[in-house]
Structures are given as structure tokens and as C-alpha cells.
Amino acid sequence: MPSDDSKYLKVVLDPIRVCKHYRPKFGQGASGGGLTLEQFRRLYQSDAFYSWFGLDNSLMYAAHKAAGGMTSVYRQIGIGCEKLFRRVLMDSFSLEPEDVVWSYEMPVADGRTRVLTLDGRVPLNSIQDKVKRERFHRWMEASALRVGVERGTFDALTGTIFEIRQGYKSKDSKRQNADIANAAAAYSKGYLPCAAVLSNQIDEDVLLRYRARRWAVVTGVDGLGDPVLSTYDFMRDVVGYDLAAFFKRNSATLRKEVDEVLEALLAPETT
Numbered sequence: 001m002p003s004d005d006s007k008y009l010k011v012v013l014d015p016i017r018v019c020k021h022y023r024p025k026f027g028q029g030a031s032g033g034g035l036t037l038e039q040f041r042r043l044y045q046s047d048a049f050y051s052w053f054g055l056d057n058s059l060m061y062a063a064h065k066a067a068g069g070m071t072s073v074y075r076q077i078g079i080g081c082e083k084l085f086r087r088v089l090m091d092s093f094s095l096e097p098e099d100v101v102w103s104y105e106m107p108v109a110d111g112r113t114r115v116l117t118l119d120g121r122v123p124l125n126s127i128q129d130k131v132k133r134e135r136f137h138r139w140m141e142a143s144a145l146r147v148g149v150e151r152g153t154f155d156a157l158t159g160t161i162f163e164i165r166q167g168y169k170s171k172d173s174k175r176q177n178a179d180i181a182n183a184a185a186a187y188s189k190g191y192l193p194c195a196a197v198l199s200n201q202i203d204e205d206v207l208l209r210y211r212a213r214r215w216a217v218v219t220g221v222d223g224l225g226d227p228v229l230s231t232y233d234f235m236r237d238v239v240g241y242d243l244a245a246f247f248k249r250n251s252a253t254l255r256k257e258v259d260e261v262l263e264a265l266l267a268p269e270t271t
Contacts (some may be wrong), residue, residue, distance in 0.1 A: 012080040069265035120162035143216035167201035
């Protein structure tokens with residue numbers, strides 16, 4: 001096992017392990033992560049309507065726990081991979097923590113501002129290795145031209161900001177509009193916006209809309225041979241780290257952890 005694998009595995013697995021302890025809140029906003037099975041029973045038995053329908057059944061609790069927990073699994077895998085992506089950028093390009101984060105302020109009502117943070121950043125000038133810097137710049141150029149960025153706009157870009165997603169199955173218009181606003185903000189600050197999707201689970205309409213709004217998008221197609229379109233080709237050929245090989249080497253460990261999480265979520269009570 002390569003020396004970095006244990007470090008990178010911890011980055012990915014720590015958020016996933018949190019899911020083992022997921023408990024549904026049932027609208028109670030309970031501290032400590034949600035209600036236990038016994039607390040759920042007391043809550044539903046005290047509600048005449050729910051009690052009449054037999055919704056105080058432990059299987060109902062298990063169904064809520066499984067449904068909410070599945071969402072949590074996807075979310076935590078995404079969080080872990082987002083952290084891994086930033087860690088790899090730092091290690092591969094010798095970047096500092098402040099180099100790989102980016103945020104901007106957006107005005108809201110009453111003259112206030114809201115700070116929005118994206119998942120990763122690579123400022124070209126922070127890549128000290130000239131060969132790596134030129135390689136990344138060539139990828140930026142090819143990516144920008146692919147989505148129709150004009151030459152004058154591209155020449156003003158100083159780096160790339162990233163949004164990392166494990167997948168993008170939703171057609172949530174609110175999220176799409178927020179991402180489109182993020183892209184406009186990125187260009188205004190001199191950055192190429194790139195969405196890096198780690199699976200190939202992205203709706204085709206969403207993909208086309210993002211590219212039409214000048215988002216560079218790479219997706220989780222392994223072995224495509226095009227770093228402008230494939231997340232794993234980009235990581236291997238541009239960043240210099242074979243992320244697909246890392247996942248393949250450690251698939252047994254990743255699967256084991258997820259299996260344990262699923263077994264915990266599908267049990268009526270969390271131990």
C-alpha cells in the first residue's frame with residue numbers, strides 16, 4: 001500500500017463512520033443527534049392520530065432511520081471526498097491550506113452580506129513547480145475553450161475553483177441557480193469554475209445547462225482518456241495523482257465500512 005493511502009483513507013472514512021450513529025429527529029430538533037427507538041415510541045404513542053394508525057411501530061422508526069440515513073451516507077461520502085480532493089491538491093502542488101479554499105461575499109437584504117464558500121481552489125501562481133503549473137494552465141485553457149469562454153476572458157483567469165460532488169441526480173433549480181451564480185462570481189474574481197463529479201451520476205439536462213453557463217464539468221468516467229471531461233483523467237494526468245487507482249486499491253476497505261454503516265442504519269435501533 002502506498003504511504004499516502006492510510007492518510008487519505010482516514011480523510012474519506014471519518015465522515016462516513018458518523019452515519020452509523022444517525023437517528024431521525026421526527027421534527028423535534030432533538031440534541032444529541034435525534035430520537036432513540038423508545039423516545040420515538042413515546043412520542044408517537046402520545047399522539048392520538050398516529051397511535052390510531054399504528055405509526056408507533058418500530059418498523060416505522062427503522063424506515064425513517066434508513067431513509068434519512070441513506071441521504072446522510074451520500075452526503076458524508078461527498079464531504080469525505082471533498083476533503084480528500086483538497087488534500088490531494090495540497091500534496092500534489094505543494095499548496096498551503098489557504099491556497100485551496102475560496103469564498104466570496106454576496107449582498108443580501110438589509111445591506112448585509114453572505115459569505116459563500118466553494119470546495120477547492122488552485123491559484124496558478126501558487127504552483128511553484130513550473131512544469132506542473134504549465135500543465136495545469138494548459139488544462140484550464142482546453143477546459144475554458146470547450147465551454148465557449150472567449151480568449152480575452154480566459155487570459156484574465158488566474159486559477160480554478162472547484163465544486164466537488166459525489167453525484168448530481170437532483171434537478172433542484174435552487175441549487176442550479178446558486179451554482180450558476182457561483183460561476184459568475186468565479187469569473188468576476190478571475191477563476192475558471194469547475195464542477196468535479198466523482199461518479200457518472202449526473203442528469204444530462206443539468207450537465208448541459210452548467211456547460212452552457214461556462215462551468216467546466218468533469219465526471220467520474222474512468223478510462224475516458226480526456227482530462228477535460230473525466231475527473232479521474234484530470235486527477236491522474238493534470239494533478240498527478242491517480243485517484244481511481246486509490247479507490248480501486250482500497251475498495252475492500254471502503255465497501256466494508258459502508259456495509260457496516262448500512263447494517264447499522266437498517267437495524268431498528270442504533271447501538
